[in-house]
Amino acid sequence: MTKLWDNITASDVKKAIELFNRANENYPEPRNTFLIYNNTKYPAKHIRGLAYFVANKKEISKSEYSGGQETATFFKRLGFTVQYKKATLKPTEKSKPTPKQTNQAEAQKPITKKLNVVSQKNAIQRLLQKHFGHIETEKKFDWLKTPNQANLPKEYSQIVKALSEYRNQNGFQKSNYQLLCDIVLEDHKLIIEYDENQHFSKAREITLENYPSTIKLNFLKETWINACKKINAKDNSPIDRDEKRAFYDTVRDIEAFRHGYKLVRIKHGDIDWEADGAEKHLKQIVSIADKQNENPTKHKIARLIVTGKQYDKYGNPNFSKLEKLIEKFLKTEYHKRTYEFILTPGGFLTFDF
Structure with missing residues (x-):
């Protein structure tokens, strides 16, 4: 320390x-x-x-x-x-x-004008495309879904309990609901979420305060909690909208971490992204994420190596044993590393044409 x-x-x-x-x-x-x-x-x-x-x-x-x-x-x-x-x-x-x-002129000036959310988001996207090339918006990941409430991962247990007790609203407890990401820079393994005022509610404060210490964040949790207390947004249409929005943000934070992505949150109104010099703040955000990824797990290609135990004496594969090998691989690697390709020996997989 x-x-x-x-x-x-x-x-x-x-x-x-x-x-x-x-x-x-x-x-x-x-x-x-x-x-x-x-x-x-x-x-x-x-x-x-x-x-x-x-x-x-x-x-x-x-x-x-x-x-x-x-x-x-x-x-x-x-x-x-x-x-x-x-x-x-x-x-x-x-x-x-x-x-x-x-x-x-270089010093950051206080923002006095009212900033339009859509214009600010578009400005961020333009800056990212200009300096970092390809970006993806409203992207889906297969893994970015709300957790199974019947088999709730331990990271969520205290969060769900506290949020349910807040106003006795349980509508957010929907399993396998697909979520989107605002902006993704895949080359940098970076997700950028733009939080407008409605994201800073009592419900969001509760979820943040109950995050497990094992989840590493790339924004200042204490600053977000203080913003929730100050803004105290309320959106009761439908009645549990605050709980749902807070929980979905929580899922994004936790699942991004679990799958090797850095999720950065930008608070609306902190910076005028249409102003001169805004790009330096965006470069800093990406730079910090890259520094945290200086020693990432580099396993993008996995190679499965078999021994004679999976084949008979004539060299023919025993497919039940090969299936067990695949099951073992998934059990030990799933949610721990991300692979784009899996290389297998010849004859490992067969196809009927």
Whole structure:
């Protein structure tokens, strides 16, 4: 854990501050520790956690690190000023970061106009096509379906229980319902979901709070939960629309992770995708996903190797034994690795013409 903290740079902290500003959260004021940047006070421990996410591409629970003096010392070492117990603590001159010279136009401006959802989605698609080539929209995957409620995977058990207890609505518990993805970059194993305001509801907050720790996300769960609390969207047509939408988003998050895809969520209104410079944010999103895939499982072609046990002494295949080999392969590999091709020995499969 200590080594991962060492990965954080002053640049990561500044990016964390940008994330915080974009989220526009009504974050509770800390008791005694603030990070001071550009004459603005920020919740130091929270910014430290965001910086950890930026540098290491994974979240950390606030229970895993301390605020107060420890966090104040952390930021001072990176060259930042902090306020701790009403005392302003400045960094040493040696560690003070050199201010980056930027044009005022390059800085992200607050969004004041109302953004059209369709126009924003189209702008994202155009930028992706321009910089990354082929993309797919409204894509279906065979594996992207709601789970079997009669044999519910353990990842979903607590989520389904909590969501059902929210308003006693169970309509979302429909098995094998096919879902779509907003945008897919197959070459990058990346799914991009664009979340409009209606996705930030109490029901969605409940699902997010009950995600198992084994599911790795590529968006800041805490930021999404805070947005749910702030927006508190309600869509009661039909009566269980919030539950269904929240659960379907949950299935996308979990199944994408289980099948080796990185799913990134973009919150509507955080960035104007039609504005100049928007492409740099999109490049950053794809770049982060690619970095997380630096050492992916490379098994795209599987080769089945047989021994003499599957053949008689004359070299004829015993098809019942070959079927068992296929069954064993599926049992050990299904949901763990993705293969585009399976190579089998000659005579393994036969066809009637």
